Amino acid sequence: MSLLRRWFDPIRSRWFYQKPTRQEVLPTEQGLSVYLRLDDVYSYLAVQQLTQLDEILSDEIKPLKVVISDTAAEPPNGMTKAEWHSYCLNDAKILATQHRFSYDEEKPEQPSAEALKQAELILKNTPLTGQNFLYLLEDVFHMLWQQQYGKLRTLFVMASQHQQPQQMPERVFDHTPVLASYFEFGGRKYHAVDDLLRLTRRLKQQKLLTGNPIFLINHIEWREHLMSDAEELAEIQALHPELDLYIALEDPISWLLLAYIKEELANYYNIQMRVFPLSYQGRDFFDWSLATRLSKRAEVAFTPFCRPTEQSTLEMAKLFYSVAEEDRVNAMYEILKAAWTEGKDLSFKAHFQAMQQQLGIEQLQEVNVAGLLEENDALCDQKHQPDFPVLELRINGQSYVFNSLYRVWMIESIFSNVLEQLYKSENDAELNELEISKE
Incomplete structure (x- = not known):
C-alpha cells in the first residue's frame, strides 16, 4: 500500500466519522419519485405501500412522481438473468412473509409479455390521478403478479377502446434502466423496500410527513433482539x-x-x-x-x-x-x-x-x-x-x-419461524395422541 494511501485514508475516515452522518436538509425541489418496472417483483411489493405513503406526504413534495420503466438493468455480481429472477422471486417471498405483503407464495412467476403490454397501456391511458391512480397501479400489479389475466384483459379492452394516452408530469413512462424499484429524493436513491424506513426517517426529520409512518411492521432494528424469552x-x-x-x-x-x-x-x-x-x-x-x-x-x-x-x-x-x-x-x-x-x-x-x-x-x-x-x-x-x-x-x-x-x-x-414450526409439530403430535386415545 502506498504511503499516501496509508496515511491519508485514516485522516479521511476520521473526517467522515466525526462529521454529521446525515446532511441536515436535502433539497425538495424535485419532490419524491418512485421508479418501478412492471416485471420487477420488488416494484410489486413497493406499490403496496404507495397509497399509505402518499396520504402522509406534505404538500411541499406532492404529488408523488411515478416513473415506470420498461428497461431492466444488468443483474449484479455476474448473475445470469435467470439466476437473478429466481433470486428475486425467492427474496420477495421472504420479504412478503416478514412484512406481510400480498404475494403468490404457492407459485410466484414473472408476468407474461402480453400481460405487461396490456398493463402498460391501461396505466398510460387512465385519466385517474393522485390516490385514485395509486390504487389502480396497485390493482394492476396484483393482476400481473397473481396471474389475474382475465381481469387485466377486461381493463385493457376498456382502456384501449374508450380512453386515450394521457400526458401527466407526475406519471412518466421511460427507458431508465431499473434493476429493482427505488425511491429518489434530494438526489439520493433509496431501495423501495429495504430503505423505506430510512427514507421515512429522513422525510420525518425534514417535517415532510403529516403523520407517523408505519411501514414494515416486523422490521428488526440493530441490537434489538426478536427473541428474549x-x-x-x-x-x-x-x-x-x-x-x-x-x-x-x-x-x-x-x-x-x-x-x-x-x-x-x-x-x-x-x-x-x-x-x-x-x-x-x-x-x-x-x-x-x-x-x-x-x-x-x-x-x-x-x-x-x-x-x-x-x-x-x-x-x-x-x-x-x-x-x-x-x-x-x-x-x-x-x-x-x-x-x-x-x-x-x-x-x-x-x-x-x-x-x-x-x-x-x-x-x-x-x-x-x-x-x-x-x-x-x-x-x-x-x-x-x-x-x-x-x-x-x-x-x-x-x-x-x-x-x-x-x-x-x-x-x-x-429462528422465530423454526420455533413456531416446532411448536406446531408438537401440538399436532399431542392432538394425534389424544385422538388415538379416544378411539
Whole structure:
C-alpha cells in the first residue's frame, strides 16, 4: 500500500466519522419519485405501500412522481438473468412473509409479455390521478403478479377502446434502466423496500410527513433482539445453529457484519460461526457515508482505517490460515478490527509482524493461500447471491442462504419461524395422541 494511501485514508475516515452522518436538509425541489418496472417483483411489493405513503406526504413534495420503466438493468455480481429472477422471486417471498405483503407464495412467476403490454397501456391511458391512480397501479400489479389475466384483459379492452394516452408530469413512462424499484429524493436513491424506513426517517426529520409512518411492521432494528424469552432462547441454543460467512476482506460492510454478528448474536443464540475469506473483489471503493452510518447504528467501531489492497488481503488471509481452525473466527475479527478501526496495513511488514504476535502465531503455515481463497470463491458462487457478504444459516436440518447488510435480520426471523414450526409439530403430535386415545 502506498504511503499516501496509508496515511491519508485514516485522516479521511476520521473526517467522515466525526462529521454529521446525515446532511441536515436535502433539497425538495424535485419532490419524491418512485421508479418501478412492471416485471420487477420488488416494484410489486413497493406499490403496496404507495397509497399509505402518499396520504402522509406534505404538500411541499406532492404529488408523488411515478416513473415506470420498461428497461431492466444488468443483474449484479455476474448473475445470469435467470439466476437473478429466481433470486428475486425467492427474496420477495421472504420479504412478503416478514412484512406481510400480498404475494403468490404457492407459485410466484414473472408476468407474461402480453400481460405487461396490456398493463402498460391501461396505466398510460387512465385519466385517474393522485390516490385514485395509486390504487389502480396497485390493482394492476396484483393482476400481473397473481396471474389475474382475465381481469387485466377486461381493463385493457376498456382502456384501449374508450380512453386515450394521457400526458401527466407526475406519471412518466421511460427507458431508465431499473434493476429493482427505488425511491429518489434530494438526489439520493433509496431501495423501495429495504430503505423505506430510512427514507421515512429522513422525510420525518425534514417535517415532510403529516403523520407517523408505519411501514414494515416486523422490521428488526440493530441490537434489538426478536427473541428474549429464556425458554425460547434455550430451545434455539439447544439446536446448535451454524452460520457460514463469506466475506470480502477489502469490504468494510463485511467487517461491520462480522463484528455485529460475533458481538451481538453468536453467543446470544449459541451460533457456531465459520468464516470463508474470498479473494480480492475490488470492493475497496465503497460508500463511505453508508459504512459510517451503519457503524453507528450497529454500534460497531469503524475508524480510523486503511483500505486493504489486493496484496493486503493476501497477507490477511495468510495470518487467518495460520491459526487453528477453532480460533479462526476470533482471528479474523482481530485482523479486520486492526484494518478497519486501527488503520493497520497488513502488507506493511511491521504491522503484519505485530498482528502475527498478537494472534500467537509462532510459525506461518506453508499453504497455498491464493488457492484456498479461490476454493472459497467457488463455494460462494454456488450460493448464487447478488451481494456480499454471503451468509448460510443451518438449523434443525434446514439451510438458508441470504446476503448483505439488508438481510442480517433474517437470522433472528428464521429462528422465530423454526420455533413456531416446532411448536406446531408438537401440538399436532399431542392432538394425534389424544385422538388415538379416544378411539
